[in-house]
Amino acid sequence: MEMKLMGCWSLIVFGLVVMVLNNACPANGVTCQEALMTLMPCEPYLVGSGPATPAVPCCAGVQTLVSEASSTEIRRSLCECLKKAAAGMKIDPGRLKAMPEYCKVSMPVPLDPAVDCSKVPLF
DSSP states (O other): OHHHHHHHHHHHHHHHHGGGSOOSSSBTTBOHHHHHHHHGGGHHHHHTSSOSSOOHHHHHHHHHHHHHOOSHHHHHHHHHHHHHHHTTOOOOHHHHHHHHHHHTOOOSSOOOTTOOGGGOOOO
16 A cells, blocks of 8 residues: 555656646546556656666656646646645655656656646746
8 A cells, every 4th residue: 555655656746747747637638547657667766766767667658748748727737636646655856856857858847746736837
């Protein structure tokens, strides 16, 4: 159970990075659950139980979500989804902030679990 929570939090916080991404509700074919599943490979990296850099499947998931972010509404909904999922996880903030560089993804919003999703910008 604790591992599952860690996975969700990692995915959610990572999703914050990806908050720029998709919708918590079905939009463009991506649901909150689908987004979380896409980010599952990031959990070991984000919680510090894995390698010092994100695995290739993790970065692929991040890139997929970022590319599917088609509107501000979708990005904000995904942000909320990820924040809720991350609520109980123990994400390493340094690893979270380093993900965009490692995964070669540009994030127009800060990767921070305390981000105000209503202020996710347009891009």
